[in-house]
Amino acid sequence: xxxxxxxxxxxxxxxxxxxxxxxxxxxxxxxxxxxxxxxxxxxxxxxxxxxxxxxxxxxxxxxxxxxxxxxxxxxxxxxxxxxxxxxxxxxxxxxxxxxxxxxxxxxxxxxxxxxxxxxxxxxxxxxxxxxxxxxxxxxxxxxxxxxxxxxxxxxxxxxxxxxxxxxxxxxxxxxxxxxxxxxxxxxxxxxxxxxxxxxxxxxxxxxxxxxxxxxxxxxxxxxxxxxxxxxxxxxxxxxxxxxxxxxxxxxxxxxxxxxxxx
Amino acid sequence: xxxxxxxxxxxxxxxxxxxxxxxxxxxxxxxxxxxxxxxxxxxxxxxxxxxxxxxxxxxxxxxxxxxxxxxxxxxxxxxxxxxxxxxxxxxxxxxxxxxxxxxxxxxxxxxxxxxxxxxxxxxxxxxxxxxxxxxxxxxxxxxxxxxxxxxxxxxxxxxxxxxxxxxxxxxxxxxxxxxxxxxxxxxxxxxxxxxxxxxxxxxxxxxxxxxxxxxxxxxxxxxxxxxxxxxxxxxxxxxxxxxxxxxxxxxxxxxxxxxxxxxxxxxxxxxxxxxxxxx
Numbered sequence: 001x002x003x004x005x006x007x008x009x010x011x012x013x014x015x016x017x018x019x020x021x022x023x024x025x026x027x028x029x030x031x032x033x034x035x036x037x038x039x040x041x042x043x044x045x046x047x048x049x050x051x052x053x054x055x056x057x058x059x060x061x062x063x064x065x066x067x068x069x070x071x072x073x074x075x076x077x078x079x080x081x082x083x084x085x086x087x088x089x090x091x092x093x094x095x096x097x098x099x100x101x102x103x104x105x106x107x108x109x110x111x112x113x114x115x116x117x118x119x120x121x122x123x124x125x126x127x128x129x130x131x132x133x134x135x136x137x138x139x140x141x142x143x144x145x146x147x148x149x150x151x152x153x154x155x156x157x158x159x160x161x162x163x164x165x166x167x168x169x170x171x172x173x174x175x176x177x178x179x180x181x182x183x184x185x186x187x188x189x190x191x192x193x194x195x196x197x198x199x200x201x202x203x204x205x206x207x208x209x210x211x212x213x214x215x216x217x218x219x220x221x222x223x224x225x226x227x228x229x230x231x232x233x234x235x236x237x238x239x240x241x242x243x244x245x246x247x248x249x250x251x252x253x254x255x256x257x258x259x260x261x262x
Numbered sequence: 263x264x265x266x267x268x269x270x271x272x273x274x275x276x277x278x279x280x281x282x283x284x285x286x287x288x289x290x291x292x293x294x295x296x297x298x299x300x301x302x303x304x305x306x307x308x309x310x311x312x313x314x315x316x317x318x319x320x321x322x323x324x325x326x327x328x329x330x331x332x333x334x335x336x337x338x339x340x341x342x343x344x345x346x347x348x349x350x351x352x353x354x355x356x357x358x359x360x361x362x363x364x365x366x367x368x369x370x371x372x373x374x375x376x377x378x379x380x381x382x383x384x385x386x387x388x389x390x391x392x393x394x395x396x397x398x399x400x401x402x403x404x405x406x407x408x409x410x411x412x413x414x415x416x417x418x419x420x421x422x423x424x425x426x427x428x429x430x431x432x433x434x435x436x437x438x439x440x441x442x443x444x445x446x447x448x449x450x451x452x453x454x455x456x457x458x459x460x461x462x463x464x465x466x467x468x469x470x471x472x473x474x475x476x477x478x479x480x481x482x483x484x485x486x487x488x489x490x491x492x493x494x495x496x497x498x499x500x501x502x503x504x505x506x507x508x509x510x511x512x513x514x515x516x517x518x519x520x521x522x523x524x525x526x527x528x529x530x531x532x533x534x535x536x537x538x539x540x541x
Contacts, residue, residue, distance in 0.1 A: 047444040048415070155304070184303040184471055186529035189515035193525050211444060218517030218526070237522075255449035257474035259518045260501035 001037040003074075004172055004205055005059065008033050010068030012054055028054045030229045032068070038172070041199060041206040043220030043237060045213065045252070050226040052209045056175050059207070060092055061085060073172065090120050093166035097178035099158035103150050109136070109161050110146045116168045135164040139194060156187035163194065170202075177209045192218060213256045217241055225249045264291035265465050266298075266315070266433065269329035273310050273489075276322045284310050284323075286489040292482075294432075297459055297466045299480030299497060301473060301512075307489040308469050312435045315350050315467075317342040332433055347378050351426035355438040357418035361410040367394075367421045368406030371428050378429035393424040396461075398454055416447035420454065427458070434458075437469045452479050473512060477501045485509045 012029040029051045036042050046052050057063045058070060061077040069076060072092070077085055093116075096102035103112055113132045117123070123131070133143050139160040150158040159179065166174055176195070180188040196219065198204055208219050216223055216237060223240050225233040227248040233240060244250045273285035285307045292298040300308045313319050315332060317340060330337040335345050354360045362370055368390055375386045394402035397420040410418055419439060426434055436455065440448035456479060458464050470476050476483055477497055484494040485506065493506040504510045511529040 047446065185473070185512055185515050186303060189517075189526035189528045192517060193528070196523075196525075213445075214517045214519075217519055218521050238519075241519075251446055255446040257445075257448075257472070257478045259474050259516050260477035260513065 001039055003035055004038045004040075004072070005034070005036040005207075006069075006071045007035070007055075007059065008069050008071075010055075010058060010065045010070065012051075012058060012063075012066050028229050029058070029065075032231060034224060034231070036173070036205060036207065038205055039199075039203050040222065041208060041220045043216035043223040044207060044209045044226060045211060045216055045223060046226030047211060047252075049228075051229040052226055053177060055226070056094070056177060056207065056209055059173075060094060060175060061089065090116075090169040091172040092175070093169070093171040093173075094175040094177060095159070095162050095166045095179050098182045099150060099155070099162040103158065103162055103165070105149060105151045108147050108149060109141075112150070112161055113165045113168055116165060120169060132164075132168075135167055136161075138167060138198065139164045140190075154187070155183050156190055159183065159187075159191055160194070163191075163198075167198070167202075167204075171204075173205050173207065175207045175209065178211070179208070180215060181210065181212065188215075195219065213241060213253065214259060225252070263331075265294040265296075265333060266290065266292035266467070267329050267331045268311070268314075269327060271311065271314060271327040271330060272325070273307070273314060273319060274324045275320070276324060281324075284489050285314075288486075288489070288491055290484060290491070290494075292465060292467065294465050295459060295463045296482060297456070297468055297480045299468045299470065299476040299483035300486060301470055301476050301483055302486035303471055303512075306486040308486045309437055310489075311486070312352070312437060312467055312469055315433070315435065316346055316352060318352075347374065347426075347429035347431060349431055350433045350435065351429070351431035352435040352437060353419070353422050353426050353439050356442045357415060357422050358410060358442075360422055361418055363410055365409075366406065367408055367410065367413070371406075371421070371425045374425055374428045389428070393428055394421070396427070396458075397421070397424045398450075399424070414447075415443050416450060419443065419447075419451055423451075423454065423458070427462070427464075432463070433465045433467070435467045435469070438471070439468075440475065441470070441472070448475070455479065473501060473516065485512075 010029055010032040013025050013027045015023045016026050018024040032055060044052050058065050064078050072088060075088060077088055110132055113135055114128050117128060117131060136145055141160050150161060180191050183191060199206060210216055220237050223237045224231050233246040233249045240249065241253060244253050268288060268290040271285055271288040275282045275284055288311050302308045314325050315337060319325055332350055335349055371390050371393065372386055375381060375389060381389060390406060391402040394405055399405045399417060399420050405413060440451050443451060455466060459466055468480055480497040483497040483500050484491045487508050493500055493504060493509050500509060514527040515529055517526060
């Protein structure tokens with residue numbers, strides 16, 4: 001499979017305020033190297049503050065790295081013109097943990113899902129509506145949802161809308177940032193099935209960020225373990241989780257409560 | 263008579279759209295020193311059941327029961343001042359929002375001690391440091407002087423447990439106490455709750471949607487669905503070989519080693535309320 005994303009030697013630090021006038025440098029990412037091939041599902045695990053989300057933001061081109069190189073489809077996003085970067089951005093999308101925070105509650109489902117399409121393409125209102133209806137069908141929502149707002153929906157339904165919105169431009173890479181952490185287990189099962197099904201039918205590439213090792217094991221072919229800004233271990237999911245080598249991964253696996261039925 | 267006795271508890275919300283029964287005839291008996299799990303999904307009534315033990319149900323709620331008692335206290339008397347903090351205390355999911363951001367940890371626990379005890383200033387200070395040490399905070403003096411944002415989520419939850427115990431409560435309601443925490447921190451908080459039960463003889467009602475967590479800490483468990491208990495018994499037995507199809511369905515819906523590439527069985531539609539959210 002061709003390489004879709006290559007992150008090499010990426011460093012990132014933030015200046016944080018330490019009292020009124022003192023500033024302190026906080027190294028958030030140190031020497032990060034990641035390669036994602038087309039069609040892969042990669043898990044990125046680690047605790048709060050380990051740098052998972054910062055890495056995702058750098059990959060998406062939302063913030064620049066201090067040093068190092070991020071190549072998406074062979075192109076360095078930061079080196080592109082504004083228009084060029086905008087064009088590349090349609091190939092990536094992100095789904096956040098909590099749809100009630102990430103989606104505008106005042107927009108209808110039609111407008112939420114149509115927004116990325118409107119930003120990149122010109123099409124008639126009727127064609128747009130037809131496309132959105134198709135996307136909703138992909139995520140298992142009926143046409144009757146078009147004019148509803150997410151405030152009147154359950155967590156699982158709202159997350160489906162967020163997924164439909166992420167799929168709107170048929171992106172090459174979808175970043176899933178804790179996509180089921182806010183959901184009940186029964187709803188989580190539905191959303192995980194949906195994501196697996198979409199990948200099987202459309203060949204999407206996933207970068208799945210989560211702290212839930214069971215979810216990673218269920219979804220990801222390979223896994224990267226982050227701790228304190230570094231990737232401490234990576235490899236095939238089952239190999240890493242069955243016999244973790246790094247002390248941090250060992251602690252993570254040991255601390256995860258075992259599913260009572262397994 | 264069990265330490266916590268709930269018999270035929272009904273909670274009805276009087277909404278503008280009409281009455282809505284959210285707890286429908288729940289009966290529970292929890293022995294002293296037990297960790298009793300209540301598991302269920304959003305909207306199943308697990309939190310509402312627990313808040314009736316503190317009189318913290320919303321204003322629109324109408325609560326009735328044949329028996330509702332904790333220790334010596336008959337809660338149907340509604341003598342909440344004698345119950346809250348002194349007999350029953352509660353900790354919540356998100357410690358950061360349960361603490362007041364503009365007061366130090368020490369000041370917030372001291373406020374509880376002033377309200378509920380006769381201790382003088384010096385004795386309160388000693389008790390404060392003792393409590394912080396008891397919940398495993400490494401540097402009690404420093405933690406007492408810290409504001410909530412200066413300490414980690416795990417330390418915040420420990421501080422809240424110290425606050426919950428400060429007025430001498432024998433019963434702790436823990437409502438999703440580790441859902442907002444990282445797994446390694448979760449493991450520490452679960453160990454702390456178990457050791458407090460062993461040391462102090464605390465009775466703990468542990469509310470969670472996470473079956474794995476429940477199986478790790480609880481002696482007994484009740485599974486709630488649509489405001490009713492569908493199954494109850496020793497945690498091992500219920501979660502290893504459940505009798506009720508809903509419990510079975512919840513277990514099957516959780517991803518587990520070996521489930522990759524398979525479709526996760528979803529809980530039958532008639533069993534799901536409205537697939538809510540914990541956030």
